Amino acid sequence: MASVKVAVRVRPFNQRELDLHCACIVEVEDKKTRLVNNKIAAGDGAESRERVKDFTFDYSYWSHRDGDQHFAPQVQIYDDLGTDVVSNALQGYNACVFAYGQTGSGKTFTMMGSQSNPGLIPRICEALFSSMAEGREAGTTYKVEVSYLEIYNERVKDLLRAGAPNDLHSLRVREHPKLGPYVQDLSTHLVHHYPDIQELMRRGNSHRTTASTHMNDTSSRSHAIFTVTFIQAKLQSDMPLETRSKIHLVDLAGSERADATGATGQRLKEGAHINKSLVTLGSVISALAEQAVKTSGKTVFIPYRDSVLTWLLKDSLGGNSKTIMIATISPADVNYGETLSTLRYANRAKNIINKPTINEDPNVKLIRELREEILNLKTMLQESGIFGLEANVEKGSLIAALSQKQAKEKELTDQWNERWSETHTILQEQKTLGLRKAGQGVVLDSERPHLVLIDDNLLTTGVTLYHLNNGMTTIGCLPTQDIRLEGGEVLEEHCIIYLQDGEATLESRPDAQCWVNSQFVDKPSRLTQGCVVVLGGSHMFRYNDPQEAARLRREGNKAHLNLSRLSFLSRSATDLVRSYDNLSGLVTLRNCCEGDRHARDGTSSGRGLDILEGDSHARA
Numbered sequence: 001m002a003s004v005k006v007a008v009r010v011r012p013f014n015q016r017e018l019d020l021h022c023a024c025i026v027e028v029e030d031k032k033t034r035l036v037n038n039k040i041a042a043g044d045g046a047e048s049r050e051r052v053k054d055f056t057f058d059y060s061y062w063s064h065r066d067g068d069q070h071f072a073p074q075v076q077i078y079d080d081l082g083t084d085v086v087s088n089a090l091q092g093y094n095a096c097v098f099a100y101g102q103t104g105s106g107k108t109f110t111m112m113g114s115q116s117n118p119g120l121i122p123r124i125c126e127a128l129f130s131s132m133a134e135g136r137e138a139g140t141t142y143k144v145e146v147s148y149l150e151i152y153n154e155r156v157k158d159l160l161r162a163g164a165p166n167d168l169h170s171l172r173v174r175e176h177p178k179l180g181p182y183v184q185d186l187s188t189h190l191v192h193h194y195p196d197i198q199e200l201m202r203r204g205n206s207h208r209t210t211a212s213t214h215m216n217d218t219s220s221r222s223h224a225i226f227t228v229t230f231i232q233a234k235l236q237s238d239m240p241l242e243t244r245s246k247i248h249l250v251d252l253a254g255s256e257r258a259d260a261t262g263a264t265g266q267r268l269k270e271g272a273h274i275n276k277s278l279v280t281l282g283s284v285i286s287a288l289a290e291q292a293v294k295t296s297g298k299t300v301f302i303p304y305r306d307s308v309l310t311w312l313l314k315d316s317l318g319g320n321s322k323t324i325m326i327a328t329i330s331p332a333d334v335n336y337g338e339t340l341s342t343l344r345y346a347n348r349a350k351n352i353i354n355k356p357t358i359n360e361d362p363n364v365k366l367i368r369e370l371r372e373e374i375l376n377l378k379t380m381l382q383e384s385g386i387f388g389l390e391a392n393v394e395k396g397s398l399i400a401a402l403s404q405k406q407a408k409e410k411e412l413t414d415q416w417n418e419r420w421s422e423t424h425t426i427l428q429e430q431k432t433l434g435l436r437k438a439g440q441g442v443v444l445d446s447e448r449p450h451l452v453l454i455d456d457n458l459l460t461t462g463v464t465l466y467h468l469n470n471g472m473t474t475i476g477c478l479p480t481q482d483i484r485l486e487g488g489e490v491l492e493e494h495c496i497i498y499l500q501d502g503e504a505t506l507e508s509r510p511d512a513q514c515w516v517n518s519q520f521v522d523k524p525s526r527l528t529q530g531c532v533v534v535l536g537g538s539h540m541f542r543y544n545d546p547q548e549a550a551r552l553r554r555e556g557n558k559a560h561l562n563l564s565r566l567s568f569l570s571r572s573a574t575d576l577v578r579s580y581d582n583l584s585g586l587v588t589l590r591n592c593c594e595g596d597r598h599a600r601d602g603t604s605s606g607r608g609l610d611i612l613e614g615d616s617h618a619r620a
């Protein structure tokens with residue numbers, strides 16, 4: 001059992017409040033937040049008591065004026081609240097942080113922050129990856145996935161699939177009997193490094209629905225949920241351990257009041273929907289708070305399903321999660337009503353009791369239980385002695401039970417080991433490939449020397465990359481070859497690429513058609529960064545050596561990369577000229593006109609490929 005932790009944060013005056021010469025009506029001292037109603041005169045008696053409202057929370061943060069003695073910067077919020085989220089996730093607990101407050105009160109600033117002053121979400125993610133780097137050294141394998149959605153006008157939109165058809169902007173929320181509510185077809189993204197997450201955050205944030213209101217120039221009109229699924233697996237003293245935790249980081253839309261925000265038309269309609277979720281959130285919080293103090297044992301109805309937001313956050317509110325609420329408030333007297341309402345909301349949330357548990361993999365749990373039972377059975381056998389027939393019968397059944405449990409335990413442990421070694425290999429492979437988004441593009445940052453197929457089949461839509469083995473990579477049309485090529489003039493065993501001390505050399509088999517940068521290969525030929533390899537007349541590759549490329553970049557020595565352009569004329573059905581720019585690696589296709597054909601004679605002629613010379617030769 002754990003209560004929801006609640007923190008309050010007071011932001012600086014905004015321009016509008018400064019222009020209105022607003023008075024500051026909030027005070028903060030330790031855990032206490034005091035709100036003063038300036039409209040009631042100070043004095044004795046009941047009226048004066050009405051003037052001041054005191055609230056106590058787990059944390060009260062004064063972020064009103066930098067330089068004040070108890071000023072709370074972003075890093076303090078992270079140190080107090082974010083570090084807990086990270087350690088909970090590492091222990092296998094679900095965690096949730098949600099920011100609640102009036103429009104323009106600092107929710108996005110607290111959760112996401114800015115480039116120069118990052119908020120909780122980037123700090124939590126960065127710390128998770130730092131911890132993972134340490135854990136990996138100790139042999140732990142991690143799998144981290146991210147999804148990012150917004151709820152706008154009670155519809156769920158995938159923030160990481162922008163440009164998708166409209167139906168993907170209205171995803172369905174469903175409920176799994178064991179896993180609970182989830183969003184159908186929501187994209188999840190495997191991440192290997194912190195910059196991967198940064199890129200996803202940047203992309204998702206740029207797709208959030210925002211608009212300008214009187215209260216905030218870039219007001220978030222939606223509730224945004226950034227979810228990190230964190231799975232870790234390791235062997236501890238030969239015992240498999242596997243946990244899965246979900247971290248929901250939620251930036252709610254601001255509560256609206258038409259008079260305060262100047263909302264009309266679409267903004268007013270949004271307000272009604274935003275309020276529907278927030279009103280339901282309020283009802284859920286009240287019902288949970290009521291349930292927590294109830295002694296009669298009668299269950300209170302919790303209206304989770306009345307809004308998409310509360311349905312999706314069901315586990316975080318009263319369920320299996322360690323949850324933190326951050327209530328953000330304005331210090332200005334003009335916002336007294338909204339601030340009071342936020343503080344009351346937060347005060348009620350303090351009473352919510354959650355039931356967090358460590359999310360252990362069910363099979364691992366079973367293995368652990370079986371091992372305990374096996375240990376007990378062994379102890380019983382040792383203590384049972386061998387007196388009389390009855391004792392022998394009992395001993396026999398103990399031995400049978402023991403061997404049955406040992407067999408089951410072995411089967412489950414083997415399955416677990418196999419699953420994780422496979423996952424580990426896949427993750428390692430993906431990490432080596434370093435697939436990352438760059439704007440609309442996808443970049444493969446492989447760390448190992450490789451060939452990229454430049455495919456002339458107009459119906460091929462995939463990109464093929466072949467890693468070279470350390471030592472020998474065989475190429476040919478036989479299934480036993482490391483790289484199997486079909487069609488054209490490819491021989492059963494066509495050529496071999498030797499990779500030794502980081503240097504790749506291509507050796508052609510007798511009668512095989514191989515060219516490197518337009519030079520026919522009749523003796524071992526060294527492959528250099530960016531060179532073009534043509535095999536069997538119709539298979540064209542670009543060779544990449546990431547280490548050589550990095551060295552050349554460092555040296556600023558691009559001179560050796562010849563700027564000349566090679567053009568290859570295919571005599572295959574496509575009849576296109578492909579131009580290859582050696583420096584950028586760009587391949588362009590254009591229709592071949594008669595005037596382009598300067599077929600070279602010699603080895604390539606009649607073999608399905610003629611080589612056209614560009615302005616000059618590329619380096620061989």
Ligand SMILES: Nc1ncnc2c1ncn2[C@@H]1O[C@H](COP(=O)(O)OP(=O)(O)OP(=O)(O)O)[C@@H](O)[C@H]1O
Pocket residue numbers: 010011012014063101102103104105106107108109110216218219220221252253254255328
């Ligand atoms: N603690 C703070 N310190 C400095 N600036 C802040 C702080 N909190 C908020 N701000 C500034 O106030 C403005 C509004 O903040 P923010 O966008 O985070 O509000 P919000 O509650 O997310 O609003 P909405 O509900 O409209 O999206 C921003 O310019 C932000 O930089």
